[in-house]
Amino acid sequence: MRRPRRPAEETREEILNTAERMFRAQGYASVSIADIATELSMSPANVFKHFRTKTSLVDAIATRAIEQTLNALKALASDRPAPERLYALAQHLMDEHLSEQVDAPFVFEMILVTITEELDCGDRFRQIVVGMIGEIIAAGVEEGVYHADDIPRLANATFDALACVIHPVMTGMEKADIMATRCREVVRLIDAALRSPLAK
Amino acid sequence: MRRPRRPAEETREEILNTAERMFRAQGYASVSIADIATELSMSPANVFKHFRTKTSLVDAIATRAIEQTLNALKALASDRPAPERLYALAQHLMDEHLSEQVDAPFVFEMILVTITEELDCGDRFRQIVVGMIGEIIAAGVEEGVYHADDIPRLANATFDALACVIHPVMTGMEKADIMATRCREVVRLIDAALRSPLAK
Numbered sequence: 001m002r003r004p005r006r007p008a009e010e011t012r013e014e015i016l017n018t019a020e021r022m023f024r025a026q027g028y029a030s031v032s033i034a035d036i037a038t039e040l041s042m043s044p045a046n047v048f049k050h051f052r053t054k055t056s057l058v059d060a061i062a063t064r065a066i067e068q069t070l071n072a073l074k075a076l077a078s079d080r081p082a083p084e085r086l087y088a089l090a091q092h093l094m095d096e097h098l099s100e101q102v103d104a105p106f107v108f109e110m111i112l113v114t115i116t117e118e119l120d121c122g123d124r125f126r127q128i129v130v131g132m133i134g135e136i137i138a139a140g141v142e143e144g145v146y147h148a149d150d151i152p153r154l155a156n157a158t159f160d161a162l163a164c165v166i167h168p169v170m171t172g173m174e175k176a177d178i179m180a181t182r183c184r185e186v187v188r189l190i191d192a193a194l195r196s197p198l199a200k
Numbered sequence: 201m202r203r204p205r206r207p208a209e210e211t212r213e214e215i216l217n218t219a220e221r222m223f224r225a226q227g228y229a230s231v232s233i234a235d236i237a238t239e240l241s242m243s244p245a246n247v248f249k250h251f252r253t254k255t256s257l258v259d260a261i262a263t264r265a266i267e268q269t270l271n272a273l274k275a276l277a278s279d280r281p282a283p284e285r286l287y288a289l290a291q292h293l294m295d296e297h298l299s300e301q302v303d304a305p306f307v308f309e310m311i312l313v314t315i316t317e318e319l320d321c322g323d324r325f326r327q328i329v330v331g332m333i334g335e336i337i338a339a340g341v342e343e344g345v346y347h348a349d350d351i352p353r354l355a356n357a358t359f360d361a362l363a364c365v366i367h368p369v370m371t372g373m374e375k376a377d378i379m380a381t382r383c384r385e386v387v388r389l390i391d392a393a394l395r396s397p398l399a400k
Binding site for chain 2: 115167170182185188189190192193195
């Protein structure tokens with residue numbers, strides 16, 4: 001019996017799932033598009049139709065992971081006061097990266113590829129998280145606890161100040177308990193800045 | 201004529217100079233201790249007497265570079281108000297790393313070795329820079345512009361918030377003009393926190 005033709009979207013997802021599983025298990029560097037095609041019993045040409053390069057595969061895998069993280073963030077403590085939301089956001093992003101690295105060391109390799117190859121997913125991630133921080137700051141202004149004239153500017157500075165605990169490269173370097181203290185202390189510093197009329 | 205025996209310290213310096221030059225030119229991974237000995241017309245055993253491993257060589261090279269950086273920092277604008285000194289410190293550390301990477305891509309490889317091998321030089325660097333930040337905060341309190349009860353705590357948080365612009369791994373990822381803006385904005389945020397009585 002001939003298998004019915006599946007929609008392209010479904011094939012694309014299947015390629016992504018298999019590629020992600022193989023990259024996580026064997027490492028990005030040692031898996032080729034031909035290996036992925038073999039694993040899927042597809043022709044390499046069929047995989048190439050969807051992804052022309054290994055980096056475009058990593059970009060798509062990272063984009064998907066980022067979307068999942070961001071969806072989880074949206075639901076995060078949105079009924080709490082702004083300072084608590086800021087801390088929850090930083091903590092969640094940090095824990096996400098810390099757990100990824102415990103689960104699979106090759107994930108770190110993939111993250112480095114997205115950085116060194118300057119893939120779009122990193123910029124999109126920054127843009128969306130900066131947007132979320134901006135919303136929290138705006139809510140804090142509304143609540144009367146934060147002072148801000150230029151919210152996007154402060155949101156960008158806040159994102160950068162948080163890099164020490166949310167950037168995947170930085171979270172890969174320290175033990176979880178040191179990171180937890182670091183996160184609390186840096187958020188505390190940022191919070192003091194946002195509460196100050198001087199940060200305007 | 202027999203060459204007079206040189207003091208051990210001099211031999212050590214010569215080994216460091218040669219190793220640093222070779223690592224910078226050919227990369228840490230592709231230069232062995234035997235290569236360094238050959239270049240110096242020494243026996244490998246003689247090099248081993250001073251440095252037992254390649255990582256201990258990198259540790260010594262990094263420590264020396266860090267000391268040079270820190271000496272330059274000490275002289276930096278110590279007669280200016282605390283907020284200006286904080287900005288000058290961040291900017292100097294950032295520029296140091298940015299220029300290193302332009303000059304020699306293999307330097308980045310050595311920095312990564314110090315991080316992944318958890319060499320002492322990284323901790324020492326953190327400790328000394330945190331101490332310098334603490335001095336600047338204390339001077340700011342003296343000048344009446346900063347408020348701080350627990351200076352070491354704020355100095356540590358400040359160091360971490362600056363990681364996005366002074367950590368060698370982070371400076372390796374962005375263009376110099378983006379980094380310059382980022383540095384100015386993050387220091388501005390930290391400055392607002394330190395000026396606020398809430399940061400106590």
